[in-house]
Amino acid sequence: MSGTVLVVNSGSSSIKYQLLDPDSGDVVASGLLERIGEPSGHLRHTVDGEKHERDLPQVDHTAGLSAVLAAFDELGPALADAGIRAVGHRVVQGGAEFSGPVALDDDAVSRIDALSPLAPLHNPGNVAGIRVARELLPDVPHVAVFDTAFFADLPEAAATYALEKETAKKYAIKRYGAHGTSHQFVSDAVSTMLGRDDLRQIVLHLGNGASASAVVGGRAVDTSMGLTPLEGLVMGTRTGDMDPAVVFHLRRVGGLGVDEIDDLLNKRSGLKGLTGHNDMREVRELAGAGDADARLALDVYGHRLRKYVGSYAAVMGGLDAVTFTAGVGENDALIRAEVLAPLGFLGIELDDAANTARSSEPRVISAPGSAVTVLVVPTNEELAIARHTIEVSGA
Known part of the structure; x- marks a missing residue:
């Protein structure tokens, strides 16, 4: 194994994760912690094709991500032995601030958090996961990859709503798109195939x-x-x-x-x-x-x-x-x-x-x-x- 990347998709009440080799694409382990903050919290961790499931209520994202890391140590593979090179975080809304992936430091996290009004159902959970992961895994770089980045340079005619322009500017109202990581991956694959x-x-x-x-x-x-x-x-x-x-x-x-x-x-x-x-x-x-x-x-x-x-x-x-x-x-x-x-x-x-x-x-x-x-x-x-x-x- 050439080393792995831990990909974290932290939602408002869930943490989806995958440990994979970025070169080969091989998935080492994956899982989903659901219903964070509810009594019915549940964890599914899959490694070597075997699924491990258990009820695991967690009060917040800090406890939730701690439980995920503990699952690696208990069920495998131990993260200390997995050769983690970096942690990649899915973020839904990058706004006009981010036209591509960005290395995460305190300033970048604050800027992402400030975009939460544009994605109130998504960015707060994304930011919560980033903050906890940086605290629990401080010795590797963390990077944010934005759903909106692929659409950051849409032609103005496609990105602009016919809304009174000062209001649109004041409240940053435009077409940002989403699922951009998927659209870019798939469209690149099609170009290669054809x-x-x-x-x-x-x-x-x-x-x-x-x-x-x-x-x-x-x-x-x-x-x-x-x-x-x-x-x-x-x-x-x-x-x-x-x-x-x-x-x-x-x-x-x-x-x-x-x-x-x-x-x-x-x-x-x-x-x-x-x-x-x-x-x-x-x-x-x-x-x-x-x-x-x-x-x-x-x-x-x-x-x-x-x-x-x-x-x-x-x-x-x-x-x-x-x-x-x-x-x-x-x-x-x-x-x-x-x-x-x-x-x-x-x-x-x-x-x-x-x-x-x-x-x-x-x-x-x-x-x-x-x-x-x-x-x-x-x-x-x-x-x-x-x-x-x-x-x-x-x-």
Whole structure:
């Protein structure tokens, strides 16, 4: 082993982690500590293909990360023997402050914390994890890798909202995007697979959170998430695109408070709001059994995706590749077929056998004669974060 990087994704109530070799991509160990601050806290630690699970309530992130490090010592591999070169931290919002990964010192952490109003559901947890990890692992460099960085140089026409400009400037309102680490990793992989660096490509990151990007010659020129991850595609629990006046209507007519509306749009809408389930597999099962709400949800989901594919093809002046990634994108052949079937006019033609074949490998699923190449490329945000971490830290 050439040394490892510990990748930490610290959320508001969870810590997801992975210890991996940044050169080979081999995962040494991984895990998830959930429900921090609740009596039902739970830890899952996987090493050598074996899962270890236990109830492990933790009062805060300090206790939580201490428990994670203790799990390494108890269940393996001992961190003292793992050759850790650095720690990479996922951070959702880098704002205009950070256009790429950054080595973490006290000043950088404070600047990231100051961006919390732009990502109140994410950055505070990210910062909590960074502070605890720097305290518990003080002898290795720590690096922040931002979800927004890949979209930091979007064309102004794509990044700018038609909001009164002084207000937008005062409150830093613009399109920042999210899932950028995934979009960059996948779009780079597609360019390598197809042997072209001039591709006009669309990446569809479809998981519980979902986003689309338009990438030309390796540079992002548009993306669906905006000031926050709420904008864009239909997601597991988020509305995606919606008339902003719905918020005013809910406030004035429904009497809902700001926090209630925030919770409604972010946590109780999307597939869950339409069907009661945020897991695409459950929605698909309900639709197969004849549930009308589930069928409508799938239709809404696909309709929104097709709108983005069509609009991004127009933005780029053509289309060379469409790539599906993340949990739904990689595993749901029906979604891929339903989304793309009406888009034959763009030159998209699926190979049905290739689309339905089960595989965990990057692959082309379009027909040989298709003018647009369609691919499935598994994302690997942890590996991307680890490699960025090594590049920045020089470890």
